[in-house]
Amino acid sequence: xxxxxxxxxxxSYEGQEVNITCSHNNIATNDYITWYQQFPSQGPRxxxxxxxxxxxxxxxxxxxxxxxxxxxLSLPRVSLSDTAVYYCLVGDLFQTGANNLFFGTGTRLTVxx
Amino acid sequence: xxxxxxxxxxxVTEMGQEVTMRCQPIxxxxxxxxxxxxxxxxxxxxxxxxxxxxxxxxxxxxxxFSAEMPDATLATLKIQPSEPRDSAVxxxxxxxxxxEQYFGPGTRLTVx
Numbered sequence: 001x002x003x004x005x006x007x008x009x010x011x012s013y014e015g016q017e018v019n020i021t022c023s024h025n026n027i028a029t030n031d032y033i034t035w036y037q038q039f040p041s042q043g044p045r046x047x048x049x050x051x052x053x054x055x056x057x058x059x060x061x062x063x064x065x066x067x068x069x070x071x072x073l074s075l076p077r078v079s080l081s082d083t084a085v086y087y088c089l090v091g092d093l094f095q096t097g098a099n100n101l102f103f104g105t106g107t108r109l110t111v112x113x
Numbered sequence: 114x115x116x117x118x119x120x121x122x123x124x125v126t127e128m129g130q131e132v133t134m135r136c137q138p139i140x141x142x143x144x145x146x147x148x149x150x151x152x153x154x155x156x157x158x159x160x161x162x163x164x165x166x167x168x169x170x171x172x173x174x175x176x177x178f179s180a181e182m183p184d185a186t187l188a189t190l191k192i193q194p195s196e197p198r199d200s201a202v203x204x205x206x207x208x209x210x211x212x213e214q215y216f217g218p219g220t221r222l223t224v225x
Contacts (some may be wrong), residue, residue, distance in 0.1 A: 034212050043204045043216025044156070087156070101155035105175075 006044045009108040018075045020107050022088030025069050033064060033071045036087045038106070044087060048073070075109075083111045115139045117217035119205050123205030125223045131193040134220045137186055145188045146214060147173075147180055148204040156204075162188065195224045 005023040012018045024033070032051050036044035038090040048055055050062040050071070076080055087105040118137045126132055138145050146161040160170035160180040170180060177196070182188045192199055202221050208213040 032212050041219075044214075045204065045216065045218055046213045049212050105155055 003102050004090055006104060006107045007090055008105060009110070011109045011110045011112055012078055013112050014079055015077050018078050018109060019087055020035045020073045020109070021070055022073070023070045024090040027068050027090050031091045033062065035060070035062065035073045036089065038087065078111045080111050080113065082109065084109060117205055117207050117215055119217040121220060122218060123221045126139045126195055127225055128196055129194045131191065132195045132222060134190045134203050136188040136217060137207070138188060138207030139215055142209055144165050144210060145182060145210045146206040147188070147190050148206065150204060151201045156181035159190070165209065197224045200224050
C-alpha cells in the first residue's frame with residue numbers, strides 16, 4: 001500500500017473552501033484513493049473515493065492529477081461541524097494485506113468561527 | 114439507516130483476563146474489518162474477513178488475539194490474556210469490498 005503524506009493540521013474560517021492535499025508518490029496502477037473523516041470518540045466515516053481526474057459527491061470533491069502521485073480533498077464552505085481529522089488512504093487492501101494498510105496521522109482540520 | 118454496532122462500548126478489565134468484543138456488520142456487507150486506534154500508533158488494521166472467511170490477520174498479535182465470524186451477523190475479536198498495552202479503542206467496520214468501509218462506534222478497552 002502506498003504510504004501517504006498529509007499536513008498534520010490546518011485551520012480555516014467558517015464559510016471558506018478547504019483543500020487538503022495528500023502525497024502518494026508510490027501509488028500503484030490498481031490503487032484507489034479514499035478519504036475518511038473522523039470526529040472525536042467516533043469511528044472514521046467514508047467521504048469520497050476516486051481513481052483519476054475528479055470525483056464529486058454531496059459532501060466533497062476529490063481532484064487527482066494525471067500522474068496520480070497526489071490528491072486533493074476539497075470541502076466547500078466549511079462549517080464548525082467539519083472540524084475533524086481527515087485521512088487519506090491509497091491502495092487495494094486485498095492485494096497488499098493488513099500489514100500494509102496505513103491510515104497515517106491524518107490532517108486535523110479546525111474550523112474557526 | 115443501517116449501522117455497524119459494537120458491544121460493549123466500554124470495557125475495563127485487569128491484566129490477564131479474557132476480553133471479547135462483538136460486532137454486528139451491516140446486513141448484506143461481505144467484508145468485515147477490525148481496527149485498533151491509539152494515540153501513539155493511530156489506526157491499525159488488525160484483521161479482515163470476506164464472506165466470513167479470514168483473509169488476512171497479519172496486523173494482529175497472533176499469540177493473544179483471535180478474530181472469528183461465527184455467522185454473517187456476528188464478528189468477534191478476542192484477547193486472551195489481555196495486557197495493559199492492549200488498551201485502545203477497537204473499531205469494527207463492514208463494507209462491500211475494501212474501499213468504502215462503514216465503521217462502528219468502537220469499544221474503548223482499558224486493561225489495568
